[in-house]
Amino acid sequence: xxxxxxxxxxxxxxxxxxxxxxxxxxxxxxxxxxxxxxxxxxxxxxxxxxxxxxxxxxxxxxxxxxxxxxxxxxxxxxxxxxxxxxxxxxxxxxxxxxxxxxxxxxxxxxxxxxxxxxxxxxxxxxxxxxxxxxxxxxxxxxxxxxxxxxxxxxxxxxxxxxxxxxxxxxxxxxxxxxxxxxxxxxxxxxxxxxxxxxxxxxxxxxxxxxxxxxxxxxxxxxxxxxxxxxxxxxxxxxxxxxxxxxxxxxxxxxxxxxxxxxxxxxxxxxxxxxxxxxxxxxxxxxxxxxxxxxxxxxxxxxxxxxxxxxxxxxxxxxxxxxxxxxxxxxxxxxxxxxxxxxxxxxxxxxxx
Numbered sequence: 001x002x003x004x005x006x007x008x009x010x011x012x013x014x015x016x017x018x019x020x021x022x023x024x025x026x027x028x029x030x031x032x033x034x035x036x037x038x039x040x041x042x043x044x045x046x047x048x049x050x051x052x053x054x055x056x057x058x059x060x061x062x063x064x065x066x067x068x069x070x071x072x073x074x075x076x077x078x079x080x081x082x083x084x085x086x087x088x089x090x091x092x093x094x095x096x097x098x099x100x101x102x103x104x105x106x107x108x109x110x111x112x113x114x115x116x117x118x119x120x121x122x123x124x125x126x127x128x129x130x131x132x133x134x135x136x137x138x139x140x141x142x143x144x145x146x147x148x149x150x151x152x153x154x155x156x157x158x159x160x161x162x163x164x165x166x167x168x169x170x171x172x173x174x175x176x177x178x179x180x181x182x183x184x185x186x187x188x189x190x191x192x193x194x195x196x197x198x199x200x201x202x203x204x205x206x207x208x209x210x211x212x213x214x215x216x217x218x219x220x221x222x223x224x225x226x227x228x229x230x231x232x233x234x235x236x237x238x239x240x241x242x243x244x245x246x247x248x249x250x251x252x253x254x255x256x257x258x259x260x261x262x263x264x265x266x267x268x269x270x271x272x273x274x275x276x277x278x279x280x281x282x283x284x285x286x287x288x289x290x291x292x293x294x295x296x297x298x299x300x301x302x303x304x305x306x307x308x309x310x311x312x313x314x315x316x317x318x319x320x321x322x323x324x325x326x327x328x329x330x331x332x333x334x335x336x337x338x339x340x341x342x343x344x345x346x347x348x349x350x351x352x
Contacts, residue, residue: 012036013170014123015132016115017070017077019062021185021195022134024069026172028188030132031073038128039070039077042119045087047212065192072189082118089113095216101265102334103242105157112160120165130168137345138174142166144291144345149177156307159338159348163292210240210248222268224251227261227277235270238263244278244330259330279327285320285337288349295339295346302340305331305351311340320349 015027017039031037041063063079070077090109097104115133123131135154136147142163147153161169173181185193217239224233233251235241241248245260249272258272295301297318302311305328313325322337331351338348 010034010036011129012038012127013130013132014038014040014119014126014128016119016134017041017066018134018198019065019069019192019195020134020198021190021192022136022173022181024066024073024134024190024192025181025184025188026132026134026170027069027075028073028184028190029172030170031075032188037073037075039066039073039075040119040123041066041077041079042114043079043081043083045083045091047215062198065195068191072191080119080122082114085118086110086114089117095213097334098213098239099217100334101238101263103332104334105336107157108160108336111157116158116161116165116169120168124168130170132170132172134173135171136174137171139166139169139171142292146340146343146345147171147174151308152178155340155345156304156336156338159291159336159345160289161291166291213240220268222270224249224270224272226254226258227271227273230254232258232272238265238268238270241270243332275329278330280331281324281327283322283324283331283337284352285316285322285349286352288320288347290347291345301346304338304340306335320352 013030013035015023015030015037017023017027019041027037027039043063044059046059067077090106090113093109094104094106120131135158136149136152137155137158138145138147144155144158144161144166146155176184182193214237217237219236220238222235222238223231224235226232232254233249235250241260241263243260243262246257249258249260249270251258251272257275259275259278260270261273261277262271263269264271295316297316299316301314301316303314303316303322303324304311312328315323316339317323333351335351336348337351339346
């Protein structure tokens with residue numbers, strides 16, 4: 001593992017422990033190297049009602065798992081309540097974006113505002129030399145690179161970070177592949193070594209998004225119209241659907257399958273078409289953020305438009321236009337376009 005060497009004084013590191021295997025192993029690896037490690041669980045916001053949520057108390061079990069892991073490692077453990085800030089910065093943002101007809105990326109906002117916002121600032125203020133998380137990424141000389149395990153790489157969600165922050169961030173599991181992390185967890189005697197990877201929205205866990213949104217945004221019946229003008233059916237609210245979606249459409253006529261191709265928010269209309277209608281090569285990017293020095297535009301780079309999809313060659317122009325070398329399926333407003341070059345994460349922006 002490539003983390004800084006403990007030569008003189010012990011460094012104090014606060015580790016964001018979610019209760020999962022990755023962050024627990026991150027804490028274990030740092031302790032093994034002789035650092036003073038403090039585990040911190042961040043209490044998230046969770047829905048007050050069960051509607052749209054698999055288990056709105058899942059965070060309590062996660063906290064117990066994090067506490068047990070910290071106990072097994074013999075490190076101090078704290079719980080920081082960020083539930084109010086999470087609701088304001090992540091949940092309310094998510095609902096606003098859906099109301100505007102876009103498909104947000106709550107994990108990006110969670111990392112920006114909570115893990116590398118509130119947690120980072122409080123840890124440093126309390127005397128931490130560094131903070132650490134269980135993210136699968138690597139830092140080299142203040143620059144952020146993809147993880148060794150390409151299937152688990154989480155750099156896509158970290159494009160809002162800044163180089164100044166990275167000098168105080170450690171990502172211990174970024175140099176390992178997932179099976180190795182599992183073996184290490186067992187070797188360290190961590191009680192959560194067999195725990196499944198978390199799924200769903202950052203912190204909250206599994207979430208029936210449509211069911212949840214229906215508790216926040218009133219249903220509103222509208223038309224489903226084919227690109228050729230035919231009315232094929234009805235929907236219960238344009239906000240609940242995203243570009244590329246196939247299932248959940250109430251279409252009983254025509255020869256499908258049909259996919260959501262575009263939406264008219266004001267008129268509350270969903271336009272559908274065939275899969276071939278989902279592809280595009282030119283898009284617009286806003287809110288561009290660079291981790292280090294801003295690139296001189298126009299610039300050739302690689303871009304990832306959704307988590308776990310392949311990189312595409314592209315040219316980013318001065319006005320925020322992004323021209324792809326080859327067409328991409330279901331480019332979605334509100335999602336992140338993340339920029340890379342030779343494995344280095346350069347920054348990113350929001351698809352308009």
